[in-house]
Amino acid sequence: MRIEKCWFCSSTIYPGHGIQFVRNDAKIFRFCRSKCHKNFKMKRNPRKVKWTKAYRRLHGKDMTQDSTFEFERKRNRPERYDRNLTENTLKAIKTIDKVRSKREAKHIETRKKGKKAQLMREAVKELEQSINLVKAPGAFKEDNSLTLPKIKVKVSQTQAENQPMEE
Amino acid sequence: MVQYNFKNITVVPNGKDFIDIILSRTQRQTPTVVHKGYAISRLRQFYMRKVKYTQTNYYDKLSTIIDEFPRLDDIHPFYGDLLHVLYNKDHYKLALGQINTARNLISKIAKDYVRLLKYGDSLYRCKCLKVAALGRMCTVIKRVAPSLAYLEQIRQHMARLPSIDPNTRTILICGYPNVGKSSFINKITRADVDVQPYAFTTKSLFVGHTDYKYLRYQVIDTPGILDRPFEDRNIIEMCSITALAHLRAAVLFFLDISGSCGYTIAQQAALFHSIKSLFMNKPLTIVCNKTDLQPLEGLSEEDMKLVMEMKAEAMKTVIGQGGEPTDDQGVLLTMSTLTEDGVIAVKNAACERLLDQRVEIKMKSKKINDCLNRFHVAIPKPRDQKERPPCIPQAVLEAKAKQAAEKEKRKTEKDLENENGGAGVYSASLKKNYILANDEWKEDVLPEILDGHNVYDFIDPDILQRLEELEQEEGLRQAEEVDDDFEMDGKELTPEEQQALAEIRKKKSLLIQQHRIKKSTAESRPIVPRKFDKDKQFTTRRMGRQLSALGLDPSKAIDRARSRSRGRKRERSPDNDGGDTMDMDVDTPNKRLRMRSRSRSRSVSRPPGEVVPGEGFKDSAQKVKAQKLAKKSSKKRNKDARRGEADRVIPTLKPKHLFSGKRSSGKTDRR
Numbered sequence: 001m002r003i004e005k006c007w008f009c010s011s012t013i014y015p016g017h018g019i020q021f022v023r024n025d026a027k028i029f030r031f032c033r034s035k036c037h038k039n040f041k042m043k044r045n046p047r048k049v050k051w052t053k054a055y056r057r058l059h060g061k062d063m064t065q066d067s068t069f070e071f072e073r074k075r076n077r078p079e080r081y082d083r084n085l086t087e088n089t090l091k092a093i094k095t096i097d098k099v100r101s102k103r104e105a106k107h108i109e110t111r112k113k114g115k116k117a118q119l120m121r122e123a124v125k126e127l128e129q130s131i132n133l134v135k136a137p138g139a140f141k142e143d144n145s146l147t148l149p150k151i152k153v154k155v156s157q158t159q160a161e162n163q164p165m166e167e
Numbered sequence: 168m169v170q171y172n173f174k175n176i177t178v179v180p181n182g183k184d185f186i187d188i189i190l191s192r193t194q195r196q197t198p199t200v201v202h203k204g205y206a207i208s209r210l211r212q213f214y215m216r217k218v219k220y221t222q223t224n225y226y227d228k229l230s231t232i233i234d235e236f237p238r239l240d241d242i243h244p245f246y247g248d249l250l251h252v253l254y255n256k257d258h259y260k261l262a263l264g265q266i267n268t269a270r271n272l273i274s275k276i277a278k279d280y281v282r283l284l285k286y287g288d289s290l291y292r293c294k295c296l297k298v299a300a301l302g303r304m305c306t307v308i309k310r311v312a313p314s315l316a317y318l319e320q321i322r323q324h325m326a327r328l329p330s331i332d333p334n335t336r337t338i339l340i341c342g343y344p345n346v347g348k349s350s351f352i353n354k355i356t357r358a359d360v361d362v363q364p365y366a367f368t369t370k371s372l373f374v375g376h377t378d379y380k381y382l383r384y385q386v387i388d389t390p391g392i393l394d395r396p397f398e399d400r401n402i403i404e405m406c407s408i409t410a411l412a413h414l415r416a417a418v419l420f421f422l423d424i425s426g427s428c429g430y431t432i433a434q435q436a437a438l439f440h441s442i443k444s445l446f447m448n449k450p451l452t453i454v455c456n457k458t459d460l461q462p463l464e465g466l467s468e469e470d471m472k473l474v475m476e477m478k479a480e481a482m483k484t485v486i487g488q489g490g491e492p493t494d495d496q497g498v499l500l501t502m503s504t505l506t507e508d509g510v511i512a513v514k515n516a517a518c519e520r521l522l523d524q525r526v527e528i529k530m531k532s533k534k535i536n537d538c539l540n541r542f543h544v545a546i547p548k549p550r551d552q553k554e555r556p557p558c559i560p561q562a563v564l565e566a567k568a569k570q571a572a573e574k575e576k577r578k579t580e581k582d583l584e585n586e587n588g589g590a591g592v593y594s595a596s597l598k599k600n601y602i603l604a605n606d607e608w609k610e611d612v613l614p615e616i617l618d619g620h621n622v623y624d625f626i627d628p629d630i631l632q633r634l635e636e637l638e639q640e641e642g643l644r645q646a647e648e649v650d651d652d653f654e655m656d657g658k659e660l661t662p663e664e665q666q667a668l669a670e671i672r673k674k675k676s677l678l679i680q681q682h683r684i685k686k687s688t689a690e691s692r693p694i695v696p697r698k699f700d701k702d703k704q705f706t707t708r709r710m711g712r713q714l715s716a717l718g719l720d721p722s723k724a725i726d727r728a729r730s731r732s733r734g735r736k737r738e739r740s741p742d743n744d745g746g747d748t749m750d751m752d753v754d755t756p757n758k759r760l761r762m763r764s765r766s767r768s769r770s771v772s773r774p775p776g777e778v779v780p781g782e783g784f785k786d787s788a789q790k791v792k793a794q795k796l797a798k799k800s801s802k803k804r805n806k807d808a809r810r811g812e813a814d815r816v817i818p819t820l821k822p823k824h825l826f827s828g829k830r831s832s833g834k835t836d837r838r
Contacts, residue, residue, distance in 0.1 A: 001615050002623075012619045067637060072624045079626050081601075083608045089625050092634045093617055096625075099641055106648070123660060127668050134670045139718025147663035148670060149718025 008036035008046050010053035063107040068100040173325035176235045181319065182312025185228070186305045193221045193301075203290040214297040215284045221301055222277030225308070229270040236263055236318065243333045245413035249372075252405040254321050262314040262321075269311040273304045329374040329387075336525065337385045337414050338377075338517050339449075341407055341442075342421030343435050344391025345428035347456040349373070350504040351421070352388040355514045360388055366429070367391060370403050372410060379518035387416070394438040411445040417521035418451045419513065420481075422474070424501075425460035432466075436473040443480055450520035451481045452498060454513050459503040474499070691816055692808060 004013040007029045019037050021029040031037040039049065046054040056062040071092075079085075127146050139149040180188060197220050201213050239247045239256055250259065280300035287293035331337070340348040344366035352358050356375025361368050373388040389407030393400075400408065411418070422435055455463055455474070466474065478499045500516060502509030529535050580595055587593035598609050614622055627633070660668065685692075707725045714721035773779075776791040784790040809816075825838055 003616055003619060003621050014616075067640065071627075071630075071633065071637075072620060074624055075626070078623075079628070081603055081608060081611065081613065083605065083611060085626065085628065085630070086611075086613060086622075088631055088634075089622060089627070090614070090617060092630050093620055093622065093625050095634065096637065097618060097620075099637060102641075103644075120658065120660075123668055124658075126671065127660075127664060130671045130675065131667065133674045134667060134717065136714070136717035136719045143718075145663070146667055147661075148667050149716070 004030045006030060006032035006036050008032075008040055008049075008052060061108075061111065063104050066100065066103055068096055068103065071096050173237070173322075173328060174330075176322045176325065177231055179232055179315050179319040179322055181316055182309055185312075185315065186308055189221060189224045189228070190301070190305070192224060193217055196220065201290065205290075207288065210290050210293050211284055211287055214287070214293040215281050217297055218277055218280055218284065218300045221304060222273055225273045225304060226270055229266055229273075232266055232318065233263060233270070236322070243413070245331070245333045245409065248409040248413055249328070249406065250325070252402055252409055253324065258317070259321065262317050265311055265314045266318070269307050272307050276300060276303045276307070329372055331372065331374055331385060331387060331414075333414055335385060336382060336518075336521055337387060337416035338514075338521065339387050339389065339410060339414060339416040339418045340421060341389050341392060341411060341418060343423065343428055343430050343438060344368075344393070346391070346421040346423040346435075347428075347504050348391070348421050349388055351419075351454075351456070351502075351510065351513075352386050354504055354507060354510050356386050358386075358388070367403060372406055377514065377518075379515065380522070382518075382522070384518055384521070385416075387414070392438060392442065394434060394441060408442075408445070411442065416449060417517045417524075418446055418449045419454050419517055420446075420451060420477075422453060422455045422477070423457050424455045424463060424466060424470070424474075425457040427457060427460060432470045432473055436477060439477050439480070446480075446484060449484065450517070450524050451484045452500060452513070452517050452520065453477050453481050455499070455501040457503055457505070458501045458508065459506050463501045688816075691810070691814065 001015050003015075005011070006013055006018065008031060011032050013030055013032045018030060018032045019034075021031070021037075021040075023029070029040065031040065039046075046052040047058050049055055053062065057064050131146050135147075135149050143149065197217050198213065201210060203210075205213075237246070237250070239250055239259065242250075247256075250256070277300065280296055280303075284293055284296050287296055340351060342348055345364070345368075349360040349362045349369050352373065352375050353360055353362065356377045358373055358375030360373050360375075367390060369388060369390045371390065375386045375388070377384050377386055387410055389410055390403045392404050392407050395404075397408075420439060422432065423430070424432060426432065453474070463474075481498045500509065500513045502513050504510060584590060584593050584595065601609050603609060616622065707728050710728065711721035711725050714724060775794065776787040778784045778787050778790050782790070784793065829835075
């Protein structure tokens with residue numbers, strides 16, 4: 001009994017589930033459920049279908065390269081049974097799983113956190129470069145910081161004099 | 168071969184059927200229509216044909232019968248005798264003879280009547296002749312009908328005779344009734360002969376086939392023979408006698424030493440001696456059957472003597488063949504068909520002796536030379552006198568001996584299976600013979616799937632080491648993470664800076680928007696010179712605002728702008744420039760005031776709507792109206808920045824509601 005991977009969405013197929021399709025060139029396609037099977041029949045490319053693992057890996061949403069992936073490899077030559085080895089393997093599988101899931105979570109976290117530092121740097125740079133759009137170079141003489149100039153409210157004398165005249 | 172396959176004889180029809188067949192055939196196969204107006208030769212020919220046709224048919228059919236039935240002299244004497252025994256040679260010959268005569272008679276009849284028909288002069292006469300001819304032929308057959316019936320019966324019986332090949336290797340079983348002959352044949356062949364407690368269960372010969380040394384042997388079971396003078400024997404016994412007489416076979420004389428067949432050993436011995444003449448030149452074996460009831464050793468003195476006598480007789484046959492006189496192994500044998508004890512031994516012995524005899528005879532005959540000429544056994548020429556016997560190393564011999572012993576001692580899987588309940592109950596342990604580092608692990612059950620992974624994919628001899636490496640890596644990584652987190656709290660912008668940044672971005676986006684609008688409407692929008700500034704963008708107030716927003720003092724700029732745009736001498740009323748006004752000249756505020764005060768007292772010019780009498784206006788209202796009209800007519804057309812009258816602006820070239828949307832039903836060919 002083997003657990004296979006769905007060709008379309010890369011989820012695990014337990015024994016007794018799903019459909020296998022064998023093409024004329026003897027390539028076997030395994031599907032975990034009819035959703036994947038039907039998508040395949042519609043000739044959709046899993047790399048373009050958002051919810052598949054292939055898409056997520058391709059677009060960097062999920063971790064692609066890691067040393068934990070190398071532990072699991074399909075071996076074609078059978079090994080002679082060794083109880084100690086098997087015991088160790090079973091325990092190892094659990095730890096490897098834990099490590100891998102932690103790393104994946106970290107990857108996603110870093111992705112979601114955003115580029116705070118980078119944005120900060122960009123903001124600072126923009127501020128320095130384009131401050132002349134909102135502050136004239138003349139205003140720098142009084143106030144040397146990268147902030148908006150204080151708008152002077154000019155009380156014009158002529159108006160004050162005009163008022164009584166035009167009454 | 169007619170010789171021993173009587174199954175291919177065609178069916179002999181009975182008299183009536185025979186006549187019907189022939190006559191109907193004549194009716195069908197010859198022309199049926201004739202009129203008396205035909206030419207006489209035609210009529211004659213018509214009827215002659217019918218007569219001849221009937222005759223030929225009879226002739227053919229009777230000939231087939233005569234040919235297909237075997238002639239007793241031409242076939243193997245065994246079959247001849249057998250048929251004689253069964254059907255009586257004389258009767259048989261008579262029947263066939265009658266058929267023959269019938270055939271000849273019919274031919275004669277036909278000949279005569281054809282001759283008469285040649286001279287028939289009318290249709291009626293010819294017809295009568297034909298009728299007579301046919302009638303006589305049929306009568307002949309009617310008279311012969313009993314023979315036909317008899318022949319048919321014989322044919323049926325002959326077809327069911329066992330197909331015994333008189334020339335091949337045969338084993339014959341004979342003896343008193345009920346001694347166990349049929350049981351024996353049932354045991355060694357696939358024949359299924361009736362075995363019953365009463366005598367004469369077997370009433371005719373039965374054939375079975377068995378194999379020995381890759382050769383096929385016929386085994387013939389005969390009906391029991393009683394000890395009677397030859398003339399008194401009935402048909403059934405005669406069958407076996409015939410077989411004994413004519414077939415060159417190995418004979419197994421069965422002896423019932425327990426006497427449960429109803430006859431004593433003495434009687435059986437008597438029978439033996441009376442038919443021993445039939446055993447001439449045949450390898451004879453005495454078989455003592457039913458040893459489960461009475462072992463050979465337990466026989467009484469007289470019986471033992473009788474048996475020994477028989478054995479001595481049998482030995483003679485061995486000697487007669489030139490075999491070793493001391494070889495008495497194959498002469499007297501004991502067995503029990505019930506317990507199957509010794510059955511195979513008997514068969515083998517009989518087959519062996521027969522084979523030897525046949526081979527000997529063949530070697531002596533002339534024909535063998537033809538075969539021998541084709542064989543040549545090549546023997547390497549000895550180069551010296553040294554003896555070179557085959558050399559088998561001692562170890563091999565020992566191993567062979569050990570293997571033989573082991574084979575008997577070893578318990579096979581099949582035995583194990585049978586012990587533990589048979590095929591359906593016990594399933595063999597496949598793990599028994601596993602070769603593992605530690606034998607305790609043989610019965611371990613290895614999980615194949617764990618947590619959604621295949622365990623086999625992970626098994627690796629160095630997995631511990633790699634796991635360690637992984638854990639180290641993980642430790643390092645975690646340390647790094649902690650460092651990273653500290654770094655993240657770096658600088659932040661102050662709120663004023665953030666505000667400035669927001670402003671910058673807003674301004675930038677405004678610029679971009681404007682540029683985009685300009686770009687998109689570039690073709691349909693001519694560049695409006697500043698003179699026709701209808702949006703009133705270019706005012707000093709605005710400039711002043713913008714400059715102060717940037718942080719500069721705009722007063723000087725405004726002054727300069729104003730001093731350029733206005734002529735000094737020109738004075739305008741304060742309300743003339745609509746909207747936002749050009750501010751009063753800062754330099755001469757007093758002058759303005761003075762001017763105003765003076766203007767009221769003296770008019771320098773007429774007010775615009777004042778009517779001058781010579782102009783032809785009724786009153787000032789009319790004049791004002793006329794002035795307005797005049798102005799209107801000479802107004803410059805507001806082109807609104809359009810290229811021409813037809814220059815219409817399409818605000819959205821592709822409005823979504825015209826270019827998209829599904830129909831609830833129907834097609835989207837047109838919109």
